[in-house]
Amino acid sequence: GENVEQHPSTLSVQEGDSAVIKCTYSDSASNYFPWYKQELGKGPQLIIDIRSNVGEKKDQRIAVTLNKTAKHFSLHITETQPEDSAVYFCAASMDSGGGADGLTFGKGTHLIIQP
Amino acid sequence: SQTIHQWPATLVQPVGSPLSLECTVEGTSNPNLYWYRQAAGRGLQLLFYSVGIGQISSEVPQNLSASRPQDRQFILSSKKLLLSDSGFYLCARDSGGLRETQYFGPGTRLLVL
Secondary structure, eight states, X not given: OOOEEEEOSEEEEETTSOXXXXXXXXXXXXXXXXXXXXXXXXXXXXXXXXXXXXSEEEETXXXXXXXXXXXXXXXXXXXXXXXXXXEEEEEEBOOOXXXXXXXXXXXXXXXXXXX | OOOEEEEOSEEEEOTXXXXXXXXXXXXXXXXXXXXXXXXXXXXXXXXXXXXXXXXXXXXXXXXXXXXXXXXXXXEEEESSOOGGGOEEEEEEEEOXXXXXXXXXXXXXXXXXX
C-alpha cells in the first residue's frame, strides 16, 4: 500500500518569512495530492490540492509543487501570518476507478509562526 | 452544502463500555463516507469507508465497527472500549465527482479511562 512521509514534524518560522513542508510517497500510481490544515480541536480543512498532470499550483500565499519522478511534493507558504499556525497534513490517493478512495496521510507538521 | 455533523463533540467513557458515534451529512445523495482516527501526535488513519447504505469496508482490524443505516448517516460503534481506542475520530465525505477530494467533520474527541 501507499506510504507517505512528511517532514519536518515541527517548523517554527518568523512572521513574514516563508515556510516549506515536504512529503514523499511510495506508490507511483498515486495521482492526487491534497494538503489539509488542522487547527486545534477541529477537523482538517482542505487548503490546496494538486493532480499528477500538474507540476505546480498556487493560491494566493500558498503553493504546492509536485515532482512525480522523485515522488515528492511540497507545500510553500509565503509571507506567513500568525493565523497560519496549525498542523498541516499532506496526503496521497489513487483514483481506483470505482468505489470510495481513502487518503493516505503523512503524520503532520506543526507550524508555529513566531511574532 | 457539504456540511458534516458529528456528535458528541467530546466523550469520556470507561474501559469496557459500549460506544456509538454518529455522523450525518448534508448535500448530494449517496455520498461516499469515511471514518478516520487521529491519535495524539500522529496522522489520520482510515478505519472504514462506505459507498452506500449497508455497505461497509474495513481498512484495519480493530475493536470497532461501522454501520450505515441511512444514506446520510454513518455510525461508529464498539461493544467494549479499550484504552487504545482513545483518540480524535473524524467523519469525512468525498466530493462525489472527484472521489479523492474529501471534506472532514468537526470530529469527536474520545477519552477512554
